[in-house]
Amino acid sequence: RSPVLQTNTQxxxxxxxxxxxxxxxxxxxxxxxxxxxERILTAVQAPIDFExxxxxxxxxxxxxLEEAITAIKRNGVALKGNIETKFDNPVFVSRNxxxxxxxxxxxxxxxxxTIPTIPSRHTGIDMVIIRENTEGEYSGNxxxxxxxxxxxxxxxxxxxxxEKCEQITRFAFQFAKKHGRRKVTAVHKANIQKLGDGLFLKxxxxxxxxxxxxxxxxxxxxxxxxxxxxxxxxxxxxMLMPNLYGNIISNIACGLVxxxxxxxxxxxGDDYAVFETGTRNTGTSLAGKDLANPTAxxxxxxxxxxxxxxxxxxxxxxxxxxxxxxDKRIHTPDIGGxxxxxxxVASVIEFIDKELEHRNFQ
Ligand code: ATP
Numbered sequence: 001r002s003p004v005l006q007t008n009t010q011x012x013x014x015x016x017x018x019x020x021x022x023x024x025x026x027x028x029x030x031x032x033x034x035x036x037x038e039r040i041l042t043a044v045q046a047p048i049d050f051e052x053x054x055x056x057x058x059x060x061x062x063x064x065l066e067e068a069i070t071a072i073k074r075n076g077v078a079l080k081g082n083i084e085t086k087f088d089n090p091v092f093v094s095r096n097x098x099x100x101x102x103x104x105x106x107x108x109x110x111x112x113x114t115i116p117t118i119p120s121r122h123t124g125i126d127m128v129i130i131r132e133n134t135e136g137e138y139s140g141n142x143x144x145x146x147x148x149x150x151x152x153x154x155x156x157x158x159x160x161x162x163e164k165c166e167q168i169t170r171f172a173f174q175f176a177k178k179h180g181r182r183k184v185t186a187v188h189k190a191n192i193q194k195l196g197d198g199l200f201l202k203x204x205x206x207x208x209x210x211x212x213x214x215x216x217x218x219x220x221x222x223x224x225x226x227x228x229x230x231x232x233x234x235x236x237x238x239m240l241m242p243n244l245y246g247n248i249i250s251n252i253a254c255g256l257v258x259x260x261x262x263x264x265x266x267x268x269g270d271d272y273a274v275f276e277t278g279t280r281n282t283g284t285s286l287a288g289k290d291l292a293n294p295t296a297x298x299x300x301x302x303x304x305x306x307x308x309x310x311x312x313x314x315x316x317x318x319x320x321x322x323x324x325x326x327d328k329r330i331h332t333p334d335i336g337g338x339x340x341x342x343x344x345v346a347s348v349i350e351f352i353d354k355e356l357e358h359r360n361f362q
Contacts (some may be wrong), residue, residue: 030081131246
């Protein structure tokens with residue numbers, strides 16, 4: 001199995017040539033966005049069947065989590081909305097994190113590029129953010145020392161392992177090679193976190209030099225990388241980083257190209273893949289209002305189709321979305337427009353119908 005976004009579909013659940021996909025609508029706008037995606041996949045006649053699992057933030061959902069993991073293991077692929085993580089309960093483990101950890105989805109991949117007609121501060125951004133997705137600050141290892149009478153000291157462990165650093169570094173370079181990208185920038189804070197980030201940086205630098213000498217490589221401290229991103233983002237091609245920096249840098253990058261409703265995010269492991277939105281928002285205050293931008297979810301479904309080898313279906317949806325956003329300027333309020341989510345979806349379906357009709361006549 002190639003670890004760079006192409007799957008060997010023989011291992012996946014297929015019945016009569018159709019793919020079974022686990023769908024986790026999640027909280028907030030997730031369910032309505034998944035409904036839009038389902039209509040689009042039906043319009044394009046994608047050979048996909050949804051297996052729905054309702055995993056939410058409710059506290060007694062241990063069985064639902066198990067069901068979700070079993071379903072993803074069976075189908076190999078999932079499409080997912082974000083599941084809210086309550087932060088008033090210290091023992092509540094993020095369902096999103098637990099899925100990524102238990103399925104070993106070690107790479108998170110976001111492609112951030114400016115889209116014509118969508119307002120952004122910069123033009124010409126085209127970068128891929130590759131983030132380690134299972135360890136680092138997300139290891140969930142926190143405890144209080146001196147807890148009595150009230151907590152005075154908390155220790156929070158950031159776990160960095162050689163195995164995961166090597167895995168994510170090779171993933172980033174192989175991604176760059178496969179997609180014709182020329183440069184990889186490792187982002188770190190090794191000047192302060194000398195051992196943890198030091199290990200990550202050393203491994204990235206060693207692998208870059210010894211295994212991928214044809215790809216340009218540089219390293220940048222995370223605070224400088226944040227500043228460079230907002231002042232001169234065009235310098236970045238592939239960015240490689242540990243978990244928490246990846247979370248923050250991804251949000252900066254999504255903001256640079258137009259906000260949380262536009263970019264999709266892929267969670268990839270050696271055996272399974274989960275497709276969701278890039279910034280992993282729930283958008284709770286927008287739920288049920290027909291206002292959220294469905295672009296990120298639609299692009300997540302396009303990523304999923306490509307992963308499954310359904311290139312032609314993916315291309316038709318992607319072109320129809322582009323024409324709706326750029327040619328017809330159907331923009332939801334988050335990107336300065338006045339259109340409803342459903343109007344963008346209707347336009348995408350209209351372009352899909354036209355394209356399929358055109359192909360039938362040929
Ligand atoms: P909310 O503010 O919506 O109750 P929240 O505080 O958890 O939820 P997030 O879900 O993290 O916020 O979202 C951050 C911001 O991005 C919010 O202002 C949210 O409305 C907006 N947002 C998230 N997803 C979308 C989307 N698909 N389209 C438009 N705006 C979005």
